[in-house]
Amino acid sequence: xxxxxxxxxxxxxxxxxxxxxxxxxxxxxxxxxxxxxxxxxxxxxxxxxxxxxxxxxxxxxxxxxxxxxxxxxxxxxxxxxxxxxxxxxxxxxxxxxxxxxxxxxxxxxxxxxxxxxxxxxxxxxxxxxxxxxxxxxxxxxxxxxxxxxxxxxxxxxxxxxxxxxxxxxxxxxxxxxxxxxxxxxxxxxxxxxxxxxxxxxxxxxxxxxxxxxxxxxxxxxxxxxxxxxxxxxxxxxxxxxxxxxxxxxxxxxxxxxxxxxxxxxxxxxxxxxxxxxxxxxxxxxxxxxxxxxxxxxxxxxxxxxxxxxxxxxxxxxxxxxxxxxxxxxx
Amino acid sequence: xxxxxxxxxxxxxxxxxxxxxxxxxxxxxxxxxxxxxxxxxxxxxxxxxxxxxxxxxxxxxxxxxxxxxxxxxxxxxxxxxxxxxxxxxxxxxxxxxxxxxxxxxxxxxxxxxxxxxxxxxxxxxxxxxxxxxxxxxxxxxxxxxxxxxxxxxxxxxxxxxxxxxxxxxxxxxxxxxxxxxxxxxxxxxxxxxxxxxxxxxxxxxxxx
Numbered sequence: 001x002x003x004x005x006x007x008x009x010x011x012x013x014x015x016x017x018x019x020x021x022x023x024x025x026x027x028x029x030x031x032x033x034x035x036x037x038x039x040x041x042x043x044x045x046x047x048x049x050x051x052x053x054x055x056x057x058x059x060x061x062x063x064x065x066x067x068x069x070x071x072x073x074x075x076x077x078x079x080x081x082x083x084x085x086x087x088x089x090x091x092x093x094x095x096x097x098x099x100x101x102x103x104x105x106x107x108x109x110x111x112x113x114x115x116x117x118x119x120x121x122x123x124x125x126x127x128x129x130x131x132x133x134x135x136x137x138x139x140x141x142x143x144x145x146x147x148x149x150x151x152x153x154x155x156x157x158x159x160x161x162x163x164x165x166x167x168x169x170x171x172x173x174x175x176x177x178x179x180x181x182x183x184x185x186x187x188x189x190x191x192x193x194x195x196x197x198x199x200x201x202x203x204x205x206x207x208x209x210x211x212x213x214x215x216x217x218x219x220x221x222x223x224x225x226x227x228x229x230x231x232x233x234x235x236x237x238x239x240x241x242x243x244x245x246x247x248x249x250x251x252x253x254x255x256x257x258x259x260x261x262x263x264x265x266x267x268x269x270x271x272x273x274x275x276x277x278x279x280x281x282x283x284x285x286x287x288x289x290x291x292x293x294x295x296x297x298x299x300x301x302x303x304x305x306x307x308x309x310x311x312x313x314x315x316x317x318x319x320x321x322x323x324x325x326x327x328x329x330x
Numbered sequence: 331x332x333x334x335x336x337x338x339x340x341x342x343x344x345x346x347x348x349x350x351x352x353x354x355x356x357x358x359x360x361x362x363x364x365x366x367x368x369x370x371x372x373x374x375x376x377x378x379x380x381x382x383x384x385x386x387x388x389x390x391x392x393x394x395x396x397x398x399x400x401x402x403x404x405x406x407x408x409x410x411x412x413x414x415x416x417x418x419x420x421x422x423x424x425x426x427x428x429x430x431x432x433x434x435x436x437x438x439x440x441x442x443x444x445x446x447x448x449x450x451x452x453x454x455x456x457x458x459x460x461x462x463x464x465x466x467x468x469x470x471x472x473x474x475x476x477x478x479x480x481x482x483x484x485x486x487x488x489x490x491x492x493x494x495x496x497x498x499x500x501x502x503x504x505x506x507x508x509x510x511x512x513x514x515x516x517x518x519x520x521x522x523x524x525x526x527x528x529x530x531x532x533x534x535x536x537x538x
Contacts, residue, residue, distance in 0.1 A: 053405075076372075078363045079405040107505050108406035111448060115401055115410050137509075144508040199355055199364040218363040220506055221513065 001200050008197040012054050012074055019061055023324050026064055032088040033081070035061040035072045040093045042070070046164040046173045047093030050102040050157060051086060052109055053078040055196075055297045056217055059153065062325030068161035069102075069323070077196055077297070078218045080108035086116035090125055098126035098170035100177065102156055104149025105133035106218075128170050130177040132156055134186045134305065136245040137214025137223050148216045151257050151294050151305030152184035155317075158326065162319035176316070180307060185246050187214065187238040188303035190259065191228070194219040194296050213237060217259075217296045217303075231266070235273035238304050246308070248283040253307040253317060255288070260295035262302060267291065270302050278306075287317055293325065331479065331536075332428045336389045337381060338538055340396055342531035344374040350527055357520040361507035366408060366520040373404035373412070389429055393420030407505060408521060411445050411458065418444035431482045432473045438466040438486075449504060456502040456514065458521035464493035465529050483529075483536045490529035494522035 006014055012033065019035060020028035027036045041047055050060045051073030060072035070093035073081035090099050103113045110131070117127060132149030160177040168176075190212040193202035196219060203219040206212060211234065214223035226237070242248065256271040258264070267290050275285050286309065294303070307313070320330035347354070347370045354367035380399045386392040397416030401409055422437035423429055429437070442462050451457040468489035472482035495518065502514040505521070 075405045076369070077365070079365050079369055080407075082402055082405045082409060084402050106407075107449070108409075111407055111410040112405060114448075115413075139511075144503065144511075145505055148509065196359075196364045198368040199359060203359050203364050216506075216509060218506070220363050221361075221510055223509070223511060223513070 001195055001197070003195075003197055005197055011197055012076055015054070015057075016074070019324075025322070026061070026324070029088065033074060033085050034089045034092065035064050035074070036089070036092055037064055037066075037070050040070050041095035043095045044097055044167060045095050046097045046168065046170050047071070047090070047095060047099040048102060048157065048161055048164055049073070049086065049089045049093055049099055050153070051075065051081040051089070052104050052106075053080055053218065056295050058292075058325035059294045060157070063154065063157050063323050065321070065323030066330065067165050067319060067321035067323070068157050068326065077198065080106065080112045083112055083116035086113055087123065090116070090127060091123055094125045098128065100160060100164070100170060100173050101127060101129040102153065102160070102177065103129055103131050104153055105131045105146050106148060107145050126170060128174040130156065130160070130174055130181065132181050134181060134184045135216065136185050136187055136241050137216075150188060150217050151186040151255050151303050152181055152307065154255065154289075154293050155184055155253065155305065155307050156180045158321060159313055159316040162316040162321070165319070180313065183309075183313070184305060184307040185242045186303050186305040187241045188216065188222070188259070188301065189213055189234055189238055190215045190222065190299055190301035192261065192300040194260065194299035196297065211301075214241070215296075215301065217294055219296055219299060231269050232273050235270055235277060235304070239274060239277040242304070242306055243281060248278055248281045248306060249308070250283060251286040251309045251314065252278060252283045253287040253309050253313075254278070254285045255293065255305045256290045257294050257303045257305065258292040259299040259301040259303065260292060261298040261300040264291065267302060270304070274304055287314065331389065331430075331434065333387060333389050333392055335535060336392050339532055339535040340374065340377055340381060340392075342534045343528055344378050346527050346531050347371050347374050347524070354520055354524055357518055357523055360517045361502065361510055361514045362520060363506060365406065366524065369404050369406050369408055370412075370524055373400045373409060376403040388423065388425055388427055390420045390423030390425065393417070393423065396420070407449070408524070411449055411521070414444040414448050415441040415462070431469070431477075431479050435466070435469045435473045438469055442466050451504040454500060455504045456497045456500040456507060456519045456522070457504050458519070458525045460497045460500070460519065461490040461493040461522040461525035461529070465490035465525070480536045483533045487526075487529040487533040490526040494518060494526040497522045
């Protein structure tokens with residue numbers, strides 16, 4: 001394993017020091033491990049808090065700023081944050097209008113956000129929670145922990161963040177966040193496994209002739225293994241899974257997201273195929289994002305996320321945003 | 331079993347989790363996300379430090395402190411689940427300075443109920459419950475049979491190990507391994523494996 005680290009035990013702290021030094025628009029609480037907007041809380045505005053394991057950068061710390069999150073709680077690599085972090089973040093962003101917790105649907109994330117609510121229940125902050133569960137690779141049934149939250153998390157954070165910036169009340173912001181989640185679907189494909197630094201070797205083995213279909217964002221194996229083939233065919237498999245779950249139609253927001261180890265040129269090849277697939281189904285990619293946004297350390301591969309837009313959602317997507325990883329219109 | 335006994339238990343757990351850290355992480359890499367060993371090692375190391383700092387006076391206070399520390403330090407699913415298990419045991423002990431095997435059995439039932447409530451897992455879902463539930467049952471049976479503490483804990487540890495081993499052919503229905511569907515079959519559940527280590531540590535503490 002070759003990694004640019006000082007030691008496997010100090011990865012999160014060392015990275016947070018870098019984020020603090022690189023982005024004066026953020027205030028990083030190294031003691032409690034919370035990334036805040038420098039000016040938090042914003043009086044009268046609903047505060048948005050998200051968090052999850054580290055290793056998905058720029059998610060979530062890179063999305064803290066105007067028009068998006070007010071605070072992010074990074075856990076250890078691929079491990080959800082602990083309740084104390086979430087409580088500190090919630091208190092720190094409450095501007096009197098309540099706080100929205102944006103939680104990806106993983107057992108650990110859900111439990112720790114719940115424990116935070118339980119242990120910190122007497123802080124007097126009104127909290128609403130939205131669960132993101134957009135991954136169609138997991139069957140939502142009694143026999144699984146339910147669908148995972150993946151790429152749609154970015155859409156939820158952006159659109160709910162834009163609405164919160166207008167001064168909308170907590171219930172409204174939570175409703176919009178849930179609507180984005182309901183209209184979004186994702187599917188991920190890995191060409192290689194990632195290497196968790198503390199483990200020191202790839203989480204699973206994939207030969208040059210194989211790909212892993214239906215992966216999540218924690219380096220966990222997917223639903224099935226398949227032979228390696230042309231990008232066009234791989235994209236078709238991913239898009240078929242999405243289309244079968246929620247038929248694609250109309251104006252669509254599309255993200256082709258790199259898992260961390262795939263060059264942009266390949267992501268653009270994937271996007272071209274995704275766009276062609278949408279047209280074939282009578283849908284239009286009216287807004288798009290191509291790049292590394294919800295990563296899985298050094299994994300090679302991509303995920304595609306679609307969101308069926310409405311006029312309101314398009315306006316909120318277009319609204320100004322100014323964060324380290326996403327910025328336009330301001 | 332007094333406060334020193336339970337402090338010795340936590341020492342034994344910290345030692346065995348450290349020794350088996352890579353093994354637990356490898357089990358987790360197969361059907362999860364390769365962090366279980368590292369997380370528990372961090373958690374129980376922190377729990378030992380917390381005990382050294384606070385020197386709780388009763389078994390109940392000790393276990394509640396351990397549980398709270400795990401919740402605060404571990405993260406993931408295992409932090410809240412193990413944390414809740416220890417807190418529920420501690421709360422069941424109340425203010426008692428010493429507890430009997432029968433009281434330990436009652437406390438284990440409370441721990442199991444807490445874990446089930448939080449994780450919504452049943453036996454056979456391929457989780458820590460598959461080791462915890464048989465251990466609690468075996469301890470209850472040992473108490474009814476009037477076994478001595480050491481024998482009762484031996485029975486509980488053996489049942490936990492057997493339960494963990496029995497997760498191998500199961501398909502996971504809860505937690506991250508459930509995403510794999512049928513591909514989770516053929517691997518031991520890391521949470522059940524670590525639960526078996528905890529009961530092995532309890533047996534070791536009793537034979538000190």
